[in-house]
Structure formats: C-alpha cells, structure tokens
Amino acid sequence: MHRPVKTMLTGLSEDVWDIDDLRKTAVINNELLRLNVDIAALQETRLADSGILKEKDYTFYWQGKAPDEPRQHGVAFAVKNSLLSMVEPGSNGSERLLTLRLNTTTGPITLVSVYAPTLNATLETKDRFYENLTSVINSIPDKEQLILLGDFNARVGADNDSWPSCLGKFGVGKMNENGQRLLELCAFYNLCITNSYFQTKPQHKVSWRHPRSKHWHQLDLILVRRSAINCVLHVRSYHSADCDTDHSLVCCKIRLNPKRFYRSRKQGNPRIDVSKMSQPDLTQKFAEALEKELDATQTGDSAMGKWETLRNIMHCTALATFGKRTTKTHDWFEAKSSVMIPVIEAKRAALAEYKRSPSQRNLQILRATRSKAQQVARHCANEYWQQLSNDIQKAAISGNTRGMYDGIKKALGPTKSKTAPLKSSTGEIISDKQQQLGRWVEHYSDLYSRRNTVTSAALDAIECLPIMEELDAEPTVEELSKAVDKLASRKAPGSDGIPPDLLKQCKCSLLHPLHKVLCQCWKEGAVPQDMRDAKIVTLYKNKGERSDCNNYRGISLLSIVGKVFAKVILTRLQKLAERVYPESQCGFRAERSTVDMIFSLRQLQEKCREQQMPLYVSFIDLTKAFDLVSRDGLFKILHKIGCPPKLQSLIESFHTDMKGTVQFNGSCSEPFSISSGVKQGCVLAPTLFGIFFALLLKHAFGSATEGIYLRTRSDGKLFNLSRLKAKTKIRETLIRDMIFADDAAVVTHTQEELQSLMSRFSMACKDFGLTISLKKTNVLSQDTVTPPAITVDDYQLDVVHQFTYLGSTITDNLSLDAELDKRIGKAASTLARLTTRVWTNPRLTTATKMAVYNACVISTLLYGSETWTTYARQERRLNAFHLRGLRRILGITWQDKVSNFEVL
Known part of the structure; x- marks a missing residue:
C-alpha cells in the first residue's frame, strides 16, 4: 500500500449497489465521488464476460456470464483511481462472486462482491451458490481480513439472542429461509453482519422495498470476520444516491488498525504436570517419596499444623515426581499420555541413533518408529473423542444437563477471552x-x-x-x-x-x-x-x-x-x-x-x-x-x-x-x-x-x-x-x-x-x-x-x-418458532467451533466425527425437545439444518449428486 496514512485516517468505505448496464458507469462514477466512496461492490450488472473500464475517478472490474448466455446476474467492483496501486483483481470469478484483494500496510484485505439467489430460486441453485461461496472463504487465510459485500437476498432478522456471534442488537424484521442459511454460514466461519451492529434511524437500516407489499427490507449486507468487527465504524443506507436501481446504497465505514504488539504475560506459580499422573511407575514413585517425607517430618497437633505439613509435602513431592506443566498440549494427548509418551521417546531415540550413525538400517528403524507414533496418535485421538462422545450421550439420556454441557465445553476447547476498559x-x-x-x-x-x-x-x-x-x-x-x-x-x-x-x-x-x-x-x-x-x-x-x-x-x-x-x-x-x-x-x-x-x-x-x-x-x-x-x-x-x-x-x-x-x-x-x-x-x-x-x-x-x-x-x-x-x-x-x-x-x-x-x-x-x-x-x-x-x-x-x-x-402464543431459532443458532455455533478440532482433524475417523456430531451438535440442537409439540414445517427446518451439517462434515457438495437418503 503506497498511500497508507491517508487511507487509514479517512477510513475505507465499501458499498453495495445494483446496476444494469455499462452506460451507467459514468453516472455511478459521479454518485460515488459525491458520497466519497473508496470502493463499491456492484450487483446484477448484467454485463457479459469479464473486463475493466476506467472512468474519470473510478475503475470498474466486472464478471458476468459468457457472451452467448442470457444477460443475467453479474457482479463488479468500482475502485477509486487513487487506490489502484494496491489493488490485485481476483483471477477467478463467476456471475455471482467476484474477489478483489488490497495490499495494505496492515496486511492484505480480500473483498468479495456477492449476488445470492433469490428466495424463489431452486434448492440446487442455492446449494451451488453457497458451495462456491464456501470455497472462496476457505481459500482466504484466517489471518487475513475478509469483507463480503452484496445483495444476499436474505432477511436475517433481529434475533440477537439466537445468533449472538453473528447478529448485533439492531437488526430488522424477521428471518426467512435464506436468512437462516446465511446465518449458519456466518456462524461456521465466524462472520458478523455489520448492518445489525449500529443503532440508526429505521429508514437507514433497509435497502429494498417490495414492489407489491411496499414494505422495506434489509437484503444488502456487509459481512466481516468477528475479529475485525471493532474496526467497523458505521453502516447505514443512503437512499439519496440515484442511479435508477430499486436497491439503495449501503455504506460501511472501516478503520484499518495497525498490527498489535504483544507483551509477555507475567508467569504465575508453577503448575504440576497432571498428564503424567496416569503412569503407574510415577504414581508408585510419588507414594514412596510421600511416605518417606511424612515419616521424617514432625506434624503439628492442630488441624492447621497437620494440614500445612501435609500440603507442603504433597506439593513439593508431586512437583519433583511429575514435573512442571510448561506448555498446554492437546487434551487427547494428556488423557492418553501413558500410551503416547513411550512411542514418542522411542521415535526420539531412533532419530538420535540415526543422526549418530546414518545407516540404511537406522533409517528404516526411524521410519518405522515415526509410522508407529502416527498410528498410536490416531488411535488415541479416536479413542478419546469416542469416550467423550459416549459420556455426553449418557449424560443427555439420563437428564444430567450439567454433565452434558460440561462434556460439550470440554469438546469445544478453551475460548479466547476479550478484554475491555x-x-x-x-x-x-x-x-x-x-x-x-x-x-x-x-x-x-x-x-x-x-x-x-x-x-x-x-x-x-x-x-x-x-x-x-x-x-x-x-x-x-x-x-x-x-x-x-x-x-x-x-x-x-x-x-x-x-x-x-x-x-x-x-x-x-x-x-x-x-x-x-x-x-x-x-x-x-x-x-x-x-x-x-x-x-x-x-x-x-x-x-x-x-x-x-x-x-x-x-x-x-x-x-x-x-x-x-x-x-x-x-x-x-x-x-x-x-x-x-x-x-x-x-x-x-x-x-x-x-x-x-x-x-x-x-x-x-x-x-x-x-x-x-x-x-x-x-x-x-x-x-x-x-x-x-x-x-x-x-x-x-x-x-x-x-x-x-x-x-x-x-x-x-x-x-x-x-x-x-x-x-x-x-x-x-x-x-x-x-x-x-x-x-x-x-x-x-x-x-x-x-x-x-x-x-x-x-x-x-x-x-x-x-x-x-x-x-x-x-x-x-x-x-x-x-x-x-x-x-x-x-x-x-x-x-x-x-x-x-x-x-x-x-x-x-x-x-x-x-x-x-x-x-x-x-x-x-x-x-x-x-x-x-x-x-x-x-x-x-x-x-x-x-x-x-x-x-x-x-x-x-x-x-x-x-x-x-x-x-x-417460552412464548405467550405457544409457538416454537422462537425456540427453534435459538436452538439452530446455538447448534450452528457449536458446529463451527468444532471445525478445526474435529471436522478437519485428519487423525479422526468418520465414525468418530459422527459420534462427536451427535453428542455435541445434536444435543445442543435438541435441548428440551422432549417438551416440544412440533408441526411438520418445524421438523423440516430441523431436518434441513441436520442434513446441511452432515454434508459439511462429510465434504459432500451439490456436484456429488448425493441424495439426502444416502447422506443419512
């Protein structure tokens, strides 16, 4: 980024707009300049193929269908000419998705212009679109900033309680089917819908009016990673912008923060390494050392004296026997340390022997010990997750709610704590x-x-x-x-x-x-x-x-x-x-x-x-x-x-x-x-x-x-x-x-x-x-x-x-819709948090992943379901979420042409 200071101080604005033909680029140029927009994402351009057009103040990048296909859909970006030096256009795109990469001093930023299928589109069309969008998101490293802008044709509603990680407290209207699907995607990839995080006038929250009912809705959305939500300064609609389109301009102002410098945290008291306590030889060594120390030490007559003596001996002996806990290892490794440590030591010894004497025989021994270590690691990880899943299932069946959620918490792993003044x-x-x-x-x-x-x-x-x-x-x-x-x-x-x-x-x-x-x-x-x-x-x-x-x-x-x-x-x-x-x-x-x-x-x-x-x-x-x-x-x-x-x-x-x-x-x-x-x-x-x-x-x-x-x-x-x-x-x-x-x-x-x-x-x-x-x-x-x-x-x-x-x-009309919204939201969040720990873990088998899915995701989804009186449409919602979750875990896409019956 050649001009970082000016852009960082003035803020970066991205906007969502629809245009319908190339002749309007000059009009759009003037409107964007009047509103001081840096980058605009445009939808439904209806331009063929791909291309670049430079106007007086902005350069347009577009992607559409092939020239011989109907003029439908189409997405584009309009970038202020002063920012062209840091623009890297995406190499691949489609009539619904186009990427643009900015190289800034705070790191690269990827923008995606999105035009989603409407509510009436076929299920296959929606599946294809969300599969392509998922591929785009997966291709962007987690450490890079990501901004999705576009006409998502989805009403996400205002239910912050059900989707607290995706929605703010200032949403609009009620969620529809497309909205639920988008929120599930946001929960899985830790994305936030910025439109719902700012308290503005009602007319500044909506961007499209239904032609028959004349009701206003919020269909044009801007999404960022949850880690970057603090960089978003404001989001609102501008109905004054006029380019003969039925959608209003949605503007998001973002501040690019410099990278943080982290200070080392003060270390507390040394903690005993509990992972070694399952080894029988060490527990026997501890018992012998404890008995020896107690025999050689005089204890006081009072409870306080007896306890102080025993406490000090217990801690010192345990620290000497089991050692200090220096780094946090995988939970499955700690649980299976008695099995893992011997094979790791054997691998380390084989490596040392090969370095000392690099012969063909020692190389074969090293490869064999490495293979053995990987095999044992896979076995231990699967065994740990299977046992944890069984414990959660037993707790859920027996009505032990606390045990069930303790198990789910253990499966999800530690959460990152946020600090604030x-x-x-x-x-x-x-x-x-x-x-x-x-x-x-x-x-x-x-x-x-x-x-x-x-x-x-x-x-x-x-x-x-x-x-x-x-x-x-x-x-x-x-x-x-x-x-x-x-x-x-x-x-x-x-x-x-x-x-x-x-x-x-x-x-x-x-x-x-x-x-x-x-x-x-x-x-x-x-x-x-x-x-x-x-x-x-x-x-x-x-x-x-x-x-x-x-x-x-x-x-x-x-x-x-x-x-x-x-x-x-x-x-x-x-x-x-x-x-x-x-x-x-x-x-x-x-x-x-x-x-x-x-x-x-x-x-x-x-x-x-x-x-x-x-x-x-x-x-x-x-x-x-x-x-x-x-x-x-x-x-x-x-x-x-x-x-x-x-x-x-x-x-x-x-x-x-x-x-x-x-x-x-x-x-x-x-x-x-x-x-x-x-x-x-x-x-x-x-x-x-x-x-x-x-x-x-x-x-x-x-x-x-x-x-x-x-x-x-x-x-x-x-x-x-x-x-x-x-x-x-x-x-x-x-x-x-x-x-x-x-x-x-x-x-x-x-x-x-x-x-x-x-x-x-x-x-x-x-x-x-x-x-x-x-x-x-x-x-x-x-x-x-x-x-x-x-x-x-x-x-x-x-x-x-x-x-x-x-x-x-609990509702005053006995409807379960609000309850299902919250349960699906929580289940989607749980599904997302287990991605790296379980779903993409190469050590775990499909059977283990399914056991974790049933124990953690389904238990969260169906909490309290024995108290429900459901209708068929509500059961279809639950089943749709269930099948999408299974397809995501199993890696089944719409191109595979696998029926729901085969998935189950």
Whole structure:
C-alpha cells in the first residue's frame, strides 16, 4: 500500500449497489465521488464476460456470464483511481462472486462482491451458490481480513439472542429461509453482519422495498470476520444516491488498525504436570517419596499444623515426581499420555541413533518408529473423542444437563477471552491494568461486605425441628474416598496449587493422611484458613457492556482438598435440606433437572389453553442472590431446622474470617474480607442457598391459597367409567411457584392473584435481606384480553411476549418458532467451533466425527425437545439444518449428486 496514512485516517468505505448496464458507469462514477466512496461492490450488472473500464475517478472490474448466455446476474467492483496501486483483481470469478484483494500496510484485505439467489430460486441453485461461496472463504487465510459485500437476498432478522456471534442488537424484521442459511454460514466461519451492529434511524437500516407489499427490507449486507468487527465504524443506507436501481446504497465505514504488539504475560506459580499422573511407575514413585517425607517430618497437633505439613509435602513431592506443566498440549494427548509418551521417546531415540550413525538400517528403524507414533496418535485421538462422545450421550439420556454441557465445553476447547476498559464506580474509563485490578477489588469488596439481616419476626416464624445428632458422627475413610471419586479431573487448583488429578490418581497413598486432617478438623470444629480463602477470576456474562463490572461473574478458585472436605459435609447437609425443600424446588436435587421444569411449564400452558383459561406467569430475578445471603440469618436457620453443633460449626468455619484475592491479567491483588453470601464455588453453596430460599418461600406463601389448581381422577379402573365420574374421587393439587435454584416463576389464573403473590414475595425478600431485580423481572400472559399491570414497590413490571426460562424460550402464543431459532443458532455455533478440532482433524475417523456430531451438535440442537409439540414445517427446518451439517462434515457438495437418503 503506497498511500497508507491517508487511507487509514479517512477510513475505507465499501458499498453495495445494483446496476444494469455499462452506460451507467459514468453516472455511478459521479454518485460515488459525491458520497466519497473508496470502493463499491456492484450487483446484477448484467454485463457479459469479464473486463475493466476506467472512468474519470473510478475503475470498474466486472464478471458476468459468457457472451452467448442470457444477460443475467453479474457482479463488479468500482475502485477509486487513487487506490489502484494496491489493488490485485481476483483471477477467478463467476456471475455471482467476484474477489478483489488490497495490499495494505496492515496486511492484505480480500473483498468479495456477492449476488445470492433469490428466495424463489431452486434448492440446487442455492446449494451451488453457497458451495462456491464456501470455497472462496476457505481459500482466504484466517489471518487475513475478509469483507463480503452484496445483495444476499436474505432477511436475517433481529434475533440477537439466537445468533449472538453473528447478529448485533439492531437488526430488522424477521428471518426467512435464506436468512437462516446465511446465518449458519456466518456462524461456521465466524462472520458478523455489520448492518445489525449500529443503532440508526429505521429508514437507514433497509435497502429494498417490495414492489407489491411496499414494505422495506434489509437484503444488502456487509459481512466481516468477528475479529475485525471493532474496526467497523458505521453502516447505514443512503437512499439519496440515484442511479435508477430499486436497491439503495449501503455504506460501511472501516478503520484499518495497525498490527498489535504483544507483551509477555507475567508467569504465575508453577503448575504440576497432571498428564503424567496416569503412569503407574510415577504414581508408585510419588507414594514412596510421600511416605518417606511424612515419616521424617514432625506434624503439628492442630488441624492447621497437620494440614500445612501435609500440603507442603504433597506439593513439593508431586512437583519433583511429575514435573512442571510448561506448555498446554492437546487434551487427547494428556488423557492418553501413558500410551503416547513411550512411542514418542522411542521415535526420539531412533532419530538420535540415526543422526549418530546414518545407516540404511537406522533409517528404516526411524521410519518405522515415526509410522508407529502416527498410528498410536490416531488411535488415541479416536479413542478419546469416542469416550467423550459416549459420556455426553449418557449424560443427555439420563437428564444430567450439567454433565452434558460440561462434556460439550470440554469438546469445544478453551475460548479466547476479550478484554475491555473498565468503568470506575463514578463512570470514568480505566485503561491502566493496575488500576483495573484495583477496580475489581473495590467491586468485590463492596459486593461481599454488605451486611444483610433476616428479621427476628421471620426467624421466630420458622418451626424448630428436632436436632439430627447422627450427623455429628466422625467421617469415615469410605466417606472421604467417595468424595475424592466425585472430583472432576483437570480443574484449576486453588492457592495451594494441588490439582484434583493428584488426589484421584494417588488416592491410595493420600487417603489416610487426609483422613487424619479431616478428623482433626471435625474435633476442632474448624477448617484451616487456606480452605476458606478464595482466588477470584472474572468471567463475562455475554450480555451488557464489558466495561461494567456488574456484567461479570466472579468465579472462586478454592482449595481442592477443601472441596473434598466440603463434599463429605454436603452428604449430611442434604439430609437437612430434604426436611424443608418444597416440592416445587428442582435445583440441585437428585433425579430432577431443568428439562422437568420446562416440561411442567409448557404442559401448564397447553392445559390452560385446552381448558380456555388465562395464564399469568411472573419470572422473578433476584439481585446477586447467592452473594447477598445473610450469613448470620443462614446459620440461625440451620440451627432451627435441626443442624447438630459440630456440623454447624464446620459449615460456619468455611465462611468465617474468609479472605479473597482477585486474579486479573496475570496479577494478584492483596487479600480482602468476604463477609456476606454463601461461598461461591463451594459445593455447599447451592444446598445452603436452597435451604435459605425454601424458608423464604414458606414465609411468603405459607398461608396463600392463590395459584392454579389441578384436579385429577386417578383411582378408577380402566373400564369402570362410572367411578371416574364420581365427584368424591377427585385429587386436587396446587401449583403456585416453580423453582430451580434461584430461578423462580409464579403462576396464577388472574391478574389479582398474581399481584397478591408478588406482593407477598416482595415482603418476604425484604424480611430475608434479598432484593428483587425489578428491571429483569418480567410478566408473561397467555390468552388474556389486556396486558397485566403488576407492580412491585410502585414499579410496574415489564410484560413480555417471550422469555428464556432455564435455557428454553417460552412464548405467550405457544409457538416454537422462537425456540427453534435459538436452538439452530446455538447448534450452528457449536458446529463451527468444532471445525478445526474435529471436522478437519485428519487423525479422526468418520465414525468418530459422527459420534462427536451427535453428542455435541445434536444435543445442543435438541435441548428440551422432549417438551416440544412440533408441526411438520418445524421438523423440516430441523431436518434441513441436520442434513446441511452432515454434508459439511462429510465434504459432500451439490456436484456429488448425493441424495439426502444416502447422506443419512
């Protein structure tokens, strides 16, 4: 690029336009110059063959059909003459696709002028076009900037929730079939539709008006890679540009950023190499070294002294035995390291021998060891992915939603974290890394230091239950062993640096020393300090501004040994919880899942419509529910429901005098006190919150009669219909609240009853020190004449037509279309993220790829499908996505002429 500074400062503009013959190039030249356009993409030129035409200010490059074919379609570029020195026209093109390459100081940029088939085109024509477009995208290196401009003849809609990686929050209209296909392509190649990322006037979002309906639509789109979306400054339509075309000019202004210089990140504490822990000889070596060190070291009498000695010996011995983890290897390699490392060592030895003595025999040995290493690598990779797929499938079949998504997360691999400047508490932008760390400390210190209380009246109203003395019995080795077995492998360690894999792989040698520490903690009624403390890392919630600390979730990294001890306590705490849990609570309880709650709500909707009864649902959101639980109130509640003294003392010990540090950008803050809320990341937290919330609900609705009554007859015999008609054989069930952890939904038949229940719930929250998030609490009404007006603290709650409840979209008209949009969007994103790890991985067989596809993509697509009532057209949409996914994975194109039946 010979003139980089001027172009970079003024910005680069690309535009989408339709022209219909060569004589208009002079008119287009003047219009582009008037609007100060640098490069324009033109569609439906209807020019034959290919060529170049230079006007006064712009040069036109076009591509069309052969001269002897009908004058249809055609694409072109108009480039300002001052930029010709950096233009490299594409060597190949078609009447629908034309590429142009710019060589700039920031790197090469490829532009593609696109003219897609219309909605009424044949399926074969669409398949051929998208196959060609896919080939063009694949031919461009991922590191190069890519911009697609054109008339895509697709309505992508405005559903940012379903397609968050492709669509911004300012789309237009509803998605059609062509739009879904384009969005699937965008999800697969990480492309963004820039038209939807800028808030403009409605008339500046649309580019074409339907000749019959006179409705405006957005068909002309500009796509860029997601990594370059920050370079796009603005996108809008210009209806003033006049060249006798039915499409309006769409202009996108882009800033070319210089290449970044990366700084080395500060290294943290050395981490133990867990990949070697599956080797029996090393685990035996660790056991012998551990026993020797423990015999030679004097331990303290207190739990703290015993633990500090054991912790230091465990970490030092493990580091000496298994070594430091220096680089991150493939997950399948870590899982199969005991098989892979010997063949790699054999290959390395053969290479060294060949270099020492380069004979024909040594060359053959080297080739044989290389072949063996590749064979074993393929076998290990396939075995790993097959096992992971089976685990995901089993979790999905058994209703273990958490296990299913943990497996999918493992399959997708790590995600790249993005950073953004933070705002101070007064709204000022903070860009300095050290000041940002201080802002995080300020945020979490304020959040975890709020002293909420439970009123004495609320505590007095709780019924005292008999104390369960048997829960104070000293834990056994078997209990500790089961707790270790429940640990998840390859999780981040806490501040002590001890990973869960060390406890699991070396359980035989560590079980008895750990049991001694646990028993000492039980006697003292307290746990060591580092089992209380937390290292907090922040994760963006994927909604809201990145600069706002409230849009992040703090994840606490805790001591793994502390988690094991907490799991032992949890089995006893759950027996207390079952005393007070309402039937409507399905969160963190055995044999209950989110799908059960979704099914219940959908069934309630269908039965209300069947009986022609209105339905009112209030979806309640609590502000930082887990973080704002009153600890004093929680401990008093535990005593009320029969928690024995030692068990309560240990539970309190996990929370008392707790300290936290924030880890951000490779740095760690000074410790600060955490005095409110249940302990984030601790296995006790969900059950403790469940107990607290159960008593809150009882306080709110204990004497309430509002709700929905289900009346059933279930005691009649199959052929004895007279008994089914008996009025005395009716069973009545009240459905009022539907709870999953802190997600609450309240249901009634009338607006007055819903208002009464919401007022009761609001008062109970105040008595228990919790706060309702009024802006996030929504009301949905079904088959009602007018929208309900429900108020909480003089604030009228928003009435919505659809709501995402536990990951599934609930609508007031019972339509599944919105839910299918989101499921297809998420499945398309999952399909895209597995491209390099699975679909294009040469080590994996087709059978393995299909197993991963069924486990990850299909599980995501059909989440909650057992609750659906579908129509044939909706099933066709799902099937169409399924077949396109299979064809993409198998590499089957439209030219292969393979039927859908053969694909399946």
